[in-house]
Amino acid sequence: MGEGDEVSNKQIIFRDFVTGFPKESDMILSCSKIRLKVGEGSKSVLVKNLYLSCDPYLRGRMNRNPPGHIPSFTPGSPIIGYGVSKIIDSGHPDFKEGDLVWGLTRWEEFSLISETDMLIKIKYTDVPLSYYTGLLGMPGLTAYAGFHEVCSPKKGEYVYVSAASGAVGQLVGQFAKLMGCYVIGSAGSDEKVNLLKNKFGYDEAFNYKEEPNLNEALKRYFPEGIDVYFENVGGPMLDAVLLNMRIKGRIAVCGMISQYNLEKPYGVQNLFCLISKRIRMEGFTVIDYDHLYPQFLELTHQYIKEGKIFYVEDTVEGLEKAPAALIGLFTGSNVGKQVVVVAHE
Structure with missing residues (x-):
C-alpha cells in the first residue's frame, strides 16, 4: 500500500433518525474509497482508526432534534464518536505521520479529519491505547x-x-x-x-x-x-x-x-x-471541563502506575460489530467500558 494509494474504507453509516429503541439496522456497514494522502495545501490529517468508543450519549445524536448542544447525526453519513487513531499523513503543522491521537473521528477504517482542534496527542503509551477511549479519555x-x-x-x-x-x-x-x-x-x-x-x-x-x-x-x-x-x-x-x-x-x-x-x-x-x-x-x-484534562491525565496516569485505579473494558473485534456493541449499552450487555477494535497499531 503506497503513499497516496486509493484503498477501500469500511464505514458504519447512520441510516436515518430513530424513534424509540435503536436497532442494528439503523446503522449500515458500507464500503467507500479513500486516498491515503492529504490534499495539497490542506491542514487536515488522515488517520487510521484503531479503537472506537461506544458511549450512551450517541443515542441522542440519532434523534431528529436532540435536546441541548449536541447536533444530530447526518443520515447517509458515518457515525461520529470518540476514538483512538494513528496519523498516516498530515497537512497540519502540529501533527506528523506516526502520531497517536484521541478525539472525535468517524466510524470507519480511515478518516480525513479537518477538525483537528478535536484531537489530542497521546502522551503516555505505557498503558493500553484503548484506555484513551475511556479511563484516560x-x-x-x-x-x-x-x-x-x-x-x-x-x-x-x-x-x-x-x-x-x-x-x-x-x-x-x-x-x-x-x-x-x-x-x-x-x-x-x-x-x-x-x-x-x-x-x-x-x-x-x-x-x-x-x-x-x-x-x-x-x-x-x-x-x-x-x-x-x-x-x-x-x-x-x-x-x-x-x-x-x-x-x-x-x-x-x-x-x-x-x-x-x-x-x-x-x-x-x-x-x-x-x-x-x-x-x-x-x-x-x-x-465544560476540557481545561482540566492536563491535570486529570497526570493524576490518573500516576494512579494507574501505582495500582490505585483499575479499569475494565468490554472489547469487540471488528468495525462490523460496532452497531451491536452500541445497542448493547442500552440492554446492559456490556461489562465495563465498551470498546470496538478497528485495527491494531
Missing part, C-alpha cells in the same frame, strides 16, 4: 470533573453511584474511595456487582434489578442518607434517591440512560425534596 474526564468539581465532595461523606460499573461509574467510585468517602454503587447483574466490590473497591453494591422497591433498598444501604449522588440513570432511580438524600446533599447529573429510548420520559415526582432538603442538583457536560 472523555469518560475518565467526565468522572473526574463531575465528582470533584460538581459534587464538591468531602472526606467521610456517603456517596452513591448508579450504573456504577460503566465507563464513567467505575471511575467515580474509585475517585471517591481515594478521597476517603463511603461508596455504594448499583448495577444490573451479579457479575457487575462483584466487580464493584472486588475490583473497584466499592464498600457495598447491589443489583437494582433484584430490588422490588428502590426507596427501601436505598434506606437499607444508606440508613443515614446520601450526601452525594452521581446520576447516570434517571427515572424511578432518581425519584428514590431524592427521598434518601441528606440535608444539603449534592447530585451531579451526568446522564439518564434509562430515558434515552423512551418516547415519553418518566415524570420525576419527588422534586420537592430539592427544597425541603436544600439539595443542589446540577447537570454538566464534559466539554
